[in-house]
Amino acid sequence: MNIHYRYLVSFLAIGAIFCSSFSSMAQDGATLFKQNCSACHKLGTRLVGPDLIGITEKRQEEWLIKFIKSSQAMIKAGDADAVAIYEEYGQMVMNDQNLSDDEVKAILAYIKSESPSASTGDVAEETVEVEIVPIEYSEEDIKNGLKLFSGQKAFKAKGPSCLSCHNVTNEKLISGGLLAKDLTNVYARMGDAGLAGIIGNPPFPAMATSYEGKELDSTEVAQLIAFLKHADEVSETQEMQIEKSGSSILLLGGGGGLILLFILIGLHWNRRLRKSVKHDIFKRQIKGSDSII
Amino acid sequence: MDIRSQISMVFHLDKCIGCHTCSVACKNIWTDRKGAEYMWWNNVETKPGTGYPTKWEDQEIYKGGWEKNGSSISLKGAGKLKGLKNIFHNPNMPVLDDYYHPWRYKYEDLFTAPEGDDQPIGRAVSMITGEPMDIKAGPNWDDDLSGTPDYARKDTNFKDLSPGEQEAMFQLEKMTMMYLPRICNHCLNPACVASCPSGALYKRGEDGIVLINQERCRAWRMCVTACPYKKSYYNWNTGKSEKCILCYPRLETGQAPACMHSCVGRIRYLGVMLYDADKIQAVASCNENELVQKHMDIYLDPHDPAVIAAARKNGVADSTITAAQNSPVYKFVKEWGLALPLHPEFRTLPNLFYVPPMLPAMAQVDGEGVYETTSKSLFPSIDQNRLPMKYLASLFTAGDTDKVREVYDKLLSVKMHRRNVTVGDLSKDEVKELMAVAKVSADTANAIFRLTSLATFDERFVIPPSHREEAIEMMEATADYKGETGFGFKEKPQRGL
Structure with missing residues (x-):
């Protein structure tokens, strides 16, 4: 009741x-x-x-x-x-x-x-689709963006670096996290304004929580977009390189390295004590005895 | 000054009769276990001889100890880079045959064998495989110069002796030997501790005993290589290394270690020494000719008020300081300068000191082949010692014969002085002169005589109280500890309690 x-x-x-x-x-x-x-x-x-x-x-x-x-x-x-x-x-x-x-x-x-x-x-x-004019970013912005993305430089409000959850395939970056979407071509999909909106005010629950009270400022957002744009532009050519040579070099290098390592180990351990220091004593004893075994 | 206390030992080699009682006492208490059968934490060697494990003194084979490296020192066979290189296969370790393959006799066959034409025998069986085996060598098969061509003649300490001098040692009537009982030296600069990649070895703060933590040991066996005295052993059953623990459970309860307690010749002395830990690096890395002197200098006078104050400040208990003041080791090593470390050139600063033996030179074969048994005085001069000075110097002073001679001068003067006191048949002037050369006063000579031959148990072993209660208080409540000691389970039984 x-x-x-x-x-x-x-x-x-x-x-x-x-x-x-x-x-x-x-x-x-x-x-x-x-x-x-x-x-x-x-x-x-x-x-x-x-x-x-x-x-x-x-x-x-x-x-x-x-x-x-x-x-x-x-x-x-x-x-x-x-x-x-x-x-x-x-x-x-x-x-x-x-x-x-x-x-x-x-x-x-x-x-x-x-x-x-x-x-x-x-x-x-x-509604007339407004043609969004892509903003031109300086090299400096791209460089700073890369640093912010990879976490080399911390965000002013101490938010986590993008790399911890997102991956961007770029030769200057180690592969990033798989917790969230791959951002290699995100610029093509969303453009300046979209990215600015999402980065500045994340609509995704996990991202929103991560950056709660640690919002990025406008320069940081701009620098990140600059980097993402650059990453998108160069992604095609870079991926080709990795596809072509990366795996084979790794395989050959690994195999060759292993063989080299074995040779080195063999050379080094060649100096080991192979027999007891009593070897000569035993040899002398055995010469004069009729061993039962 | 960083004053710490160290349990140190003196072995008086003149009194050792080579009975191996110490070894058996130790074996029965500590190494009579599976995987430890081949270990002799305490062993008695005959010198000249190759010892146990065979040729342990030859660091060109085993790469133990420290070597001088510029102004500092580094481990010969282990350490950071060398250790890493050899971490999965350590090439310089002794193999089982270098120790010996342990065996027992199958005595039960004598009783259980079926009736037959032949007498049953107790066959030797391996204590490792359990299979019958041919015994090839034992841990002390060089005992009393047996197997001389194989053992005594291959003694590493002959390196400084000319072939003629070596040959003289093996001539009939001149043939000689001495016993060398060995245990872990519980060094001030232990190579084993420095070598361990797992940090399992440690030197106890309160008494300097070097131990291997059986829970942290990961069987890298770097300590086996690093210990130049080969006193760290690998237990193949537990997969951990083990070494002499100086019977610390006995020491903590005020008892002398088993080997010392059981010693028939009463050759062993144990006591506390206070030393300055700040000086260890400088001493360990000094030039070889200064090594013995600097090693002796690291031990401080426990009667010096400054030393006492610094020791107290460092947490050394008053009871330990009192024990250090009464330490027989301090008397032998510092006050009287009679005891020397074994192979100081390994630079581990061992804490086991030896009073070298006075061997009587009974006779000599002179140039005309006459067996000359006469000598001018009752006790022949030191130069007639059958063990050449160079040989003893190789053992105890890193080749410095003067240091060995100094000790022998003292020993001889004490002998002469006591002969005059008890019998009085020697020339007083001669004895006085000898004592003046050796810088031994009559009182000192009497004190040396007393501690050497008449010392009681409590004079030989001055064991400081361990104050374990303080250590327990740091870890847990004493009442709880008392209630739990003795009985109980480390792992609860499956059926429950």
Whole structure:
């Protein structure tokens, strides 16, 4: 009884809060959008993910909630629209968002409030894709980026180095961690703005936790992007080299080295004591005896 | 000054009768186990002879001890790089035959053999394989100069002697030998400790006993190579190395080590020495001709107030300082300068000292082939000693014959003085002159005589209290320890308690 009563009270309380602060929901939505979505989405332009202006008009709310909570599940389940989006955006999946229905609704409310009121549903479709002009980075930036990525130089806020979880195939780097995605060609996939969003405000749970309170500053982000861009550009040529010679050199070197090692060991141990110091004594004894064994 | 205490020993070789009682006592207590059958932590060798393991003194074979390396020293056969190079196959170790293949006799066959035409015999069986075997050698087959062509003539210490001098030692009527009992020297600069890649060997802080931690030993056997006295042995059964532990469980309870306690000739003395650990490196790496003197100088006077204060500051117990003041070893080594270390050239600064033997020169064959038995005085001069000075110097002073002569001068003067005291048939002036040369006063001579021949058990072994209770207090509550000592299980029995 007691428990039921408590539930009832809390439901009533939540309901009351919900009703009274419906107008402030859009504002919560703004914060939530900034925290969870802004890394990949913008209102008005296409970033990593699609432009979300007018999305509430285009899709059912129910579908949106489902998609936001787990787009991957939907793709797996074979939802036609979800698969189409997945294909359109270079098979880049959206992360599952750990948000409650209410929070998603708040975000949607915010998007709705930002969208032009006289939406006809075509706004999103007709949004002109802004051609993002790639930023040019200096050699210095690339060098610093490499240092930051590999952990040679610590981040100012002492966040962990990228290499501990991510791999980038580059001749100047040792192979990195396998805990998270390979970032060799990430620049091609996401571009400057996408990377800046993700690095500056990680949407991935593990990454977000790792950098909580240790956020990277804008120079660091820029330097990392510079390095990732460079890594992407040179990745093709470098990979070829490794494929061609790496394994055979390793194999030949290893085999040859082993043989050389055996020869050295043989030469060195040639000096060992091979017989007892009493050898001569035994020999003399045996000469004059008829051994029973 | 970093004053530490060290349990040291003196073996008085004039008193050794070569009975091997010490070896048997040690064997019965410590090495009568599987894998340890071939070990003799204590052994008695005949000199000249090749010893046990055969030719152990020849470091060109076994690469033991330290060698001078510029202004410092390095291990001859082990150490960082050399050790790493040989870590999986150490080429300089003695093989089993260099010690001997241990055996027993199958006496039970004498009783259980079925009736037949032949008498049953107790055959020799290997204590390693259990199979019947041909005995080829034992640990002391050079005993009393037996097998001279094989053993005594191959003594490494002949290197400084001319072929003529060597030959003289083996002439009939001049043939001579001495006994050399050996145990671990518990060195101040132990090569075995320095060589261990696992850090299993250590020198106990409170009394300087060198031990092998059986739990940390990883059977690299670098200590077997590194110990120039070949007193670290590998137990093939446990896969760990073992060595003389100076009967520390006995010492901790105030008893003399088994070999010393059982010694028939009462040749062994044990006591504490205080030494300055800061000087070890300098002493160990000094020139060979200074080695013995500097080694002696590292031991400090336990009556000196400055030494006592520094020792106290370093945590040496008052009881240990008192023991050091009464130490017979201090008297023999420092006060009287009668005892010398064995093979100081190995630079391990051994803590076992030997009073060299006075061997009577009974006769000489003169130029005309006459067997000359007369001599001017009752005790012949040192030069007539049958063991050449050079030979003794090779054993005890790294070749410095003057040092050996100094000791013999003293020993002879004590002998002459006592003869005059008890019999009085020698020329007083001659004895006085001899004592003046040897720098021995009548009182000193009497004291030397007393400690050599009349010393009681407590005078020979001045064992400092170990204060184990303090060590236990550091680790656990004394009441708990008391309640748990003696009975109990290291591993609980499967059926439970």
